[in-house]
Amino acid sequence: MLDTIKFTAAAERTIATAVEDNREAARFRVNRKVYMDPDILSLEEERIFARCWLYLAHASELAKPGAFVQRKVAGKSILLTRDKDNALNAFYNACTHRGAAVCRERSGTQKVFSCPYHGWVFDNQGNLVDMPGRESLPPDANSDGSLNLRPVARLEEFKSFIFICFDPEVEPLVDYLGEAADYLGYVADHGPHGMEVVGGTQEYSAKANWKMLSENSHDGYHGLITHSTYFDYLRVRDGKEYKRKMGAHGWVKDLGNGHAVGESIGAAAWGRPYARWVAGFGEESKAELEAIAAEIQGRLGPERANVVINGDRNMVIFPNLVINDIMAVTIRTYHPAGPGKMQVNSWALAPIGESASSRDRRMKSFVEFLGPAGFATPDDVEMLESAQKSYESFPDTWNDCSRGMQTPTPSKTEELQLRAFWRRWSQLMNGTSKTGLKGP
Numbered sequence: 001m002l003d004t005i006k007f008t009a010a011a012e013r014t015i016a017t018a019v020e021d022n023r024e025a026a027r028f029r030v031n032r033k034v035y036m037d038p039d040i041l042s043l044e045e046e047r048i049f050a051r052c053w054l055y056l057a058h059a060s061e062l063a064k065p066g067a068f069v070q071r072k073v074a075g076k077s078i079l080l081t082r083d084k085d086n087a088l089n090a091f092y093n094a095c096t097h098r099g100a101a102v103c104r105e106r107s108g109t110q111k112v113f114s115c116p117y118h119g120w121v122f123d124n125q126g127n128l129v130d131m132p133g134r135e136s137l138p139p140d141a142n143s144d145g146s147l148n149l150r151p152v153a154r155l156e157e158f159k160s161f162i163f164i165c166f167d168p169e170v171e172p173l174v175d176y177l178g179e180a181a182d183y184l185g186y187v188a189d190h191g192p193h194g195m196e197v198v199g200g201t202q203e204y205s206a207k208a209n210w211k212m213l214s215e216n217s218h219d220g221y222h223g224l225i226t227h228s229t230y231f232d233y234l235r236v237r238d239g240k241e242y243k244r245k246m247g248a249h250g251w252v253k254d255l256g257n258g259h260a261v262g263e264s265i266g267a268a269a270w271g272r273p274y275a276r277w278v279a280g281f282g283e284e285s286k287a288e289l290e291a292i293a294a295e296i297q298g299r300l301g302p303e304r305a306n307v308v309i310n311g312d313r314n315m316v317i318f319p320n321l322v323i324n325d326i327m328a329v330t331i332r333t334y335h336p337a338g339p340g341k342m343q344v345n346s347w348a349l350a351p352i353g354e355s356a357s358s359r360d361r362r363m364k365s366f367v368e369f370l371g372p373a374g375f376a377t378p379d380d381v382e383m384l385e386s387a388q389k390s391y392e393s394f395p396d397t398w399n400d401c402s403r404g405m406q407t408p409t410p411s412k413t414e415e416l417q418l419r420a421f422w423r424r425w426s427q428l429m430n431g432t433s434k435t436g437l438k439g440p
Contacts, residue, residue, distance in 0.1 A: 011039035019426040020398070021419070026405035028419050029398040032391040035209040036339045040429075044336070047428050048319050049074040051167045053176045055321040055333050056080055056090065058347065059160035060196035066109045066124065071201075071345070073164065074335055078152060079103050079113070080162070081124040088157065090164050091126050091149040102149070106201075122149050159188040160195060161331075178256035183315050187325050189300055189308050190274055191351020197331075198363070202346045204372045208384035209391075210320060210342040213334045214421050216380055217322040218262040218314040220250065220412030221403070226383055230368075230375035234269050238279040250312075250412035252404075258318030258424025260417035266310040270327040270369075273361035274351060275309040281361055288357060316417070318424050328366035340388050346372070 014037060020029040034040055057069045062082040069080045070093055077093035079102070093101050100117035112129065114121045121130040126149035128142055141147065154165040156173035161184055163173055174181055188195060206213070216222070224231060250264025271278030275293040277286050297305040315323045322332040332346040348366045350359060369376045391397075401422065404414025426432075 008039055008043070011037055011043055015040060015043065015426075015429045018429075019422050021423065021426075023405065026402055028401045028405060028415075028422075030401060030422055032397050032399060033395055035211065035388065035391045036395065038339050041336055041339045043429060045074065047431070048425070049166075049335075051165070051170065051428070052319055053154075053156075053163040053165045053170065053173055054319075055161065055317070055331070056155075056164045057162045058195070058197045058331065058349065059088075059157060059162060060194070060352070061107065062088065063196075064109070066111055067107070068103065068105075068110065068124065069107045070103045070105060072335065072343075074166075076166075077101060078164065079149070081126075083123075083125045084111075085125075087125075088155060088162065089124070089126055090152040090155045092152065094150070095120055095122075096128070096147045096149065097131075126151060159184045176257060177317065178259060179253070180255045180257075180259040180261070180315060180317050183255070183261055183313060183323065183325075186304075186308055186311065186313070187323060187329060187349070189296075189304070190329070191354060192295065192299060193352040195329075195349050196352045197347045198350045198359070199348055202372045203344070204377070204381075205337065205341060205343050206381045206384055207341050208381075208388040209340060210334050210336040211421075211425070212384045212387065213322070213342060213344070213380075214316050214318075214320065215418050216384060217316050217324075217332070218252070218260060218417045219415070220252070220262045220314075221415070222383070226379045227369075227376055229379075231269060233368075233375065234280070252410050252412055252414060252416045254416055254420040255315075258421050259316060260420040261313050261315040262412045262417060263311060263313035264412060265306065265312075268312045268326065270365070271361075272309065272312075272327060273358055273365050274354065285357065285361065288355065292358070316421065318421060324370055326370075327368075328362050328370055330366065330370045340392065346370070 014033050018031045018034045020027065054073050056073055056078060057080055061069050062080065065082055065084050065086055067082045071078060079091045079093040081089045083089055093103050095102050095115040095117065097118055097120050100115050102113040102115045102122055112121050112123050119132045120128060123129050128147045152164045152166060153168040154170055156163055158173055158177060158181060249267035250262065252260060252262045254260050271281055275289055275296055277289040293309050296308055300308060312326045320334050324330040329349040330346055331349055332344065334342045334344045337343050350362050368374050371377065401415045401418040404410035404416055407414060410416040
């Protein structure tokens, strides 16, 4: 017990000085100890993952009553159901008798869940509906509902994105999202009939701290260097039509509460399969993409349609949700599996009812760059794992995140978005603020 107190106190001291935020000197640094200390990870689980809204699933994954999804969030197995009344429910996937998982399938459709240990049966509203030897308990044993599946404290949905929070006192999801809600709206606006997850879950791991993927996911500074092979591929594929307009074209925005986005309008080298044509899509696809663009313009109006059609954005919703709305749309989450390891899950998102040719372009674009074996993901994993090894070799050193602190409108290659993440991390870990503040 004394050792635990001693280690926690040491972690608290590290946390208190981990972020150097000197706005006058335009200097922002992060101590590398926070990427590898198991006691700091334990405190992150308590102060961040137990208190923030966390992405769980997309509503399209539970399209009909009786559907369910089971997945891990912050190390906890969660059972999400759509019941007979079409309502969503999130439960801890643990029998209230002796704790065994009541659901061992990833997804499917069923009305009840039977615990394989002692046969207790629960419906998809969480109610205990049967058990062997019921006569051995008093008739009113479950009158208070204590034997029903335990619900997660909070469950809310925004634009078909389903979030949970383990803290019953957390603010409403829409307040937590702040300006990030607008960007989820852009994604939801792609298709006239809504959006759907396509092709199941992609799963992989990385031997790096989870916070590094938050940093990397909307960091425009590394793109042309780390992913140079992808841009070489586009240049060969698209020939004279290829335009390399990345880098400083575009901007980053602090969206509040630790959320941030890097975006641009019409500056990317790639096409968007639902409205923005490039030579690699083939001449035969031009007319279809023009028709898709016209539909979006008619439905959304010219200003919003321009953002949806020609915009490219990588957004991080604090602490661990990434929305890549670029050459395809990806939802990505990542959870710590230790101080130097994370588990990553991602899903491709597409407009409901799009044509077979549009879906084919989309999935090829997804696999080429965003998929676990695409041009980007292995590059990123390699860089994160390389950095993690350096942190472990040289622990008492600092990362610099100062780029753009004196820039009124930071570009995509600057680091406002990293500072937004770390300021919110510091606030929550030090208990200094309920609401995330913005800054340069």
